[in-house]
Amino acid sequence: xxxxxxxxxxxxxxxxxxxxxxxxxxxxxxxxxxxxxxxxxxxxxxxxxxxxxxxxxxxxxxxxxxxxxxxxxxxxxxxxxxxxxxxxxxxxxxxxxxxxxxxxxxxxxxxxxxxxxxxxxxxxxxxxxxxxxxxxxxxxxxxxxxxxxxxxxxxxxxxxxxxxxxxxxxxxxxxxxxxxxxxxxxxxxxxxxxxxxxxxxxxxxxxxxxxxxxxxxxxxxxxxxxxxxxxxxxxxxxxxxxxxxxxxxxxxxxxxxxxxxxxxxxxxxxxx
Numbered sequence: 001x002x003x004x005x006x007x008x009x010x011x012x013x014x015x016x017x018x019x020x021x022x023x024x025x026x027x028x029x030x031x032x033x034x035x036x037x038x039x040x041x042x043x044x045x046x047x048x049x050x051x052x053x054x055x056x057x058x059x060x061x062x063x064x065x066x067x068x069x070x071x072x073x074x075x076x077x078x079x080x081x082x083x084x085x086x087x088x089x090x091x092x093x094x095x096x097x098x099x100x101x102x103x104x105x106x107x108x109x110x111x112x113x114x115x116x117x118x119x120x121x122x123x124x125x126x127x128x129x130x131x132x133x134x135x136x137x138x139x140x141x142x143x144x145x146x147x148x149x150x151x152x153x154x155x156x157x158x159x160x161x162x163x164x165x166x167x168x169x170x171x172x173x174x175x176x177x178x179x180x181x182x183x184x185x186x187x188x189x190x191x192x193x194x195x196x197x198x199x200x201x202x203x204x205x206x207x208x209x210x211x212x213x214x215x216x217x218x219x220x221x222x223x224x225x226x227x228x229x230x231x232x233x234x235x236x237x238x239x240x241x242x243x244x245x246x247x248x249x250x251x252x253x254x255x256x257x258x259x260x261x262x263x264x265x266x267x268x269x270x271x272x
Contacts, residue, residue: 001039001061002049004032008057015049015058024049033058044120087261089208092216093178095252099132100182104213105251109184111209115201118194124202127185127237138223139177141233143169145226146176176222180250183220185227187243199247206249216254223248 002024015033016024023039026032033049036042047068049058056065077085109126117123129135146166150157157163168174177183186203188195203219210217227233227245239245 002033002035003059003061003064005055005057005059006032008055009033010055010057012054014052014054018048018052020044020046020048046120084261086208088258089211090216090258091207091218092210092250092252092254093218094255095178095180095216095250096255097179098181098253099130100215100251100253102130104215105130105182105184107213108206108209108215108251112202112205115198115205117198117201121192121194121198123188123192123195123198125187125239125243127187127239129183129185129237132181135177135180135183138183138233138236139175141230141236142176142222142226145230145233146222148230177220178218178250180252182251183223184249184251185223185237185245186247187239187245190242190244195244195246203247203249206251210251214253215251217249217251220248220250 009032011026011030011032013026013033016026021042021044023036023042024033025036027034045060045062047060047063050060050063050065050068053065059065105128109128113122113124129138143166146157146162149160150162150166165174165176169176184203184206186199188199192198207217207219224245224247227237227248
């Protein structure tokens with residue numbers, strides 16, 4: 001349930017206005033916030049009420065204001081800093097032959113779990129393939145899947161340029177996992193309707209935050225396409241039967257540093 005420090009609460013109603021589930025109320029003017037009768041069943045556990053309270057008066061049974069670090073306004077980005085940060089994001093495909101310390105990999109995931117998710121469900125289950133040799137084995141299996149697709153669906157495989165990729169791979173000129181030392185794999189419950197969207201947001205957080213740790217990342221569409229369509233790969237990285245893989249990302253230290261911000265297409269906007 002909730003706890004309100006009546007000495008701190010100024011009864012401004014901000015917690016009620018901010019509650020996305022509308023499970024807080026003031027019954028009579030001048031009263032303190034109270035939970036609605038369906039609070040336990042409907043609360044999203046998002047923590048908005050605790051985070052927005054200007055006096056630190058509001059706490060939940062599972063989250064106190066003391067457990068929530070204050071936002072340090074001196075760390076706020078200017079628009080110019082934020083624009084450069086976002087525009088300088090690059091998909092890193094050439095990595096140093098160095099492992100990343102586990103604490104940095106953990107930090108990436110911790111930050112990623114603050115991404116928005118539908119109904120604050122936070123559906124992500126993370127697998128970290130930490131051993132570079134195991135990543136290389138998975139790369140081999142992705143190519144096996146490509147060869148299978150070339151035989152079973154040659155027209156589709158040609159449209160996806162799979163024969164070219166396999167040829168480059170066989171010549172030692174291409175790796176589907178780019179010689180990355182580590183691979184993040186995300187799986188969710190198969191019946192969760194927003195798994196793809198929620199995972200895209202979380203992995204975007206990984207990709208953006210990676211640069212601040214001296215790391216680089218890029219999506220591996222080949223991995224999760226292969227995983228969900230090629231039994232040997234699924235057997236190599238087992239997940240619960242009622243789950244599905246919805247995203248994968250290569251992680252490592254970038255070999256090179258980018259120096260400029262390339263242009264993008266002009267946005268297609270229709271004002272109404």
